[in-house]
Amino acid sequence: EVAVRIDSYSTSLRYPQPKSLMSPRSDVMTVTPWLAPVVWDGTFDSSIIDSLYQPQNLRIGTTVFAIGKYTRFIKGFLETAEKHFLVGYKVNYYIFTDKPEDVPSVALGPQRNLSVITVSKFFRWQEISMRRMERILNTIEERLLKEVDYLYCLDVDMLFHNHWGAEVLSTLVAAIHPGYYKNPREEFPYERRPASQAYVPWDQGDFYYAGAMIGGLIENVRALTRTCHQAILIDKQNNIEAAWQEESHLNKYFLQHKPTKLLSPEYLWDDTKPKLPEIHFIRFSTVLKNYAEVREN
Numbered sequence: 614e615v616a617v618r619i620d621s622y623s624t625s626l627r628y629p630q631p632k633s634l635m636s637p638r639s640d641v642m643t644v645t646p647w648l649a650p651v652v653w654d655g656t657f658d659s660s661i662i663d664s665l666y667q668p669q670n671l672r673i674g675t676t677v678f679a680i681g682k683y684t685r686f687i688k689g690f691l692e693t694a695e696k697h698f699l700v701g702y703k704v705n706y707y708i709f710t711d712k713p714e715d716v717p718s719v720a721l722g723p724q725r726n727l728s729v730i731t732v733s734k735f736f737r738w739q740e741i742s743m744r745r746m747e748r749i750l751n752t753i754e755e756r757l758l759k760e761v762d763y764l765y766c767l768d769v770d771m772l773f774h775n776h777w778g779a780e781v782l783s784t785l786v787a788a789i790h791p792g793y794y795k796n797p798r799e800e801f802p803y804e805r806r807p808a809s810q811a812y813v814p815w816d817q818g819d820f821y822y823a824g825a826m827i828g829g830l831i832e833n834v835r836a837l838t839r840t841c842h843q844a845i846l847i848d849k850q851n852n853i854e855a856a857w858q859e860e861s862h863l864n865k866y867f868l869q870h871k872p873t874k875l876l877s878p879e880y881l882w883d884d885t886k887p888k889l890p891e892i893h894f895i896r897f898s899t900v901l902k903n904y905a906e907v908r909e910n
């Protein structure tokens with residue numbers, strides 16, 4: 614049982630009283646119409662969050678794919694994750710790579726471990742990205758169900774810059790894409806062809822969610838990867854590939870299975886964008902990369 618045990622709360626902790634008539638933020642949405650919190654700076658108190666989650670001795674898994682030239686991103690990802698990602702919690706990194714000899718050794722803190730999982734390289738980059746769903750699903754069923762309570766699946770071409778802590782934990786967690794949080798739904802780059810399993814009609818959609826972060830309880834991430842992988846296979850049989858590969862399928866899934874917690878763009882930023890006033894902290898952000906160079910075979 615991994616639900617938060619409120620009964621274990623220690624009364625020794627002192628913190629400012631929550632104010633019933635005051636919203637922590639007036640400039641951003643902090644709760645969705647289905648009552649899922651949207652995590653922004655100012656909406657949570659880390660000392661309370663940690664006092665709830667720390668006693669549960671949670672095991673948190675993190676999958677990261679680094680295939681071909683993307684092995685160059687592992688070092689920065691891990692070094693900065695050690696500074697900011699769920700520090701103080703038991704974290705297992707699972708690095709999927711075709712070049713296990715290129716995985717650098719990075720000093721890990723206490724209670725933190727790393728497993729390398731050797732996988733083959735797909736010829737098309739779209740497959741490399743899309744097949745993560747299948748590979749995560751298989752690994753969940755082979756071992757992660759036994760090894761972790763929560764699983765977070767992240768892009769590797771990223772760096773942590775600030776706290777990314779236990780406030781992200783919930784049953785099913787999505788990150789709002791930094792490129793589309795101000796846009797009307799008609800401008801979201803959903804798959805618009807009805808022939809695809811990822812199809813979303815123009816008059817539907819809550820947010821545009823990023824493919825670079827999927828999280829939640831292991832059973833919920835299992836259900837998500839299973840459904841998305843099956844949808845990708847059906848599309849393949851029908852000779853159609855969704856506009857943004859697995860990100861399109863993920864967006865269809867989150868429309869039908871609402872996330873229980875949303876991460877604001879603080880939690881998944883893009884360094885090519887200027888920092889905007891509502892973004893108090895950039896916590897995790899894409900590394901600027903030379904697309905042409907890193908993507909050639």
Ligand code: 2GW
Nearest residue numbers: 678679680681683738742768769770824825857858860908
């Ligand atoms: C990807 C695109 C083109 C050429 C190579 C690759 C590639 C990706 C690769 O050679 N090796 C590799 O390990 N990857 C993994 O796939 C790696 O973990 C990377 O972070 C992830 C997604 O590829 P990435 O980071 O180049 O895609 P983004 O950041 O431009 O894209 C978003 O859209 C993608 C779908 O097209 C995914 O949904 C991704 O999660 C999104 O962030």
Ligand code: MN
Nearest residue numbers: 768769770825
């Ligand atoms: Mn990426």
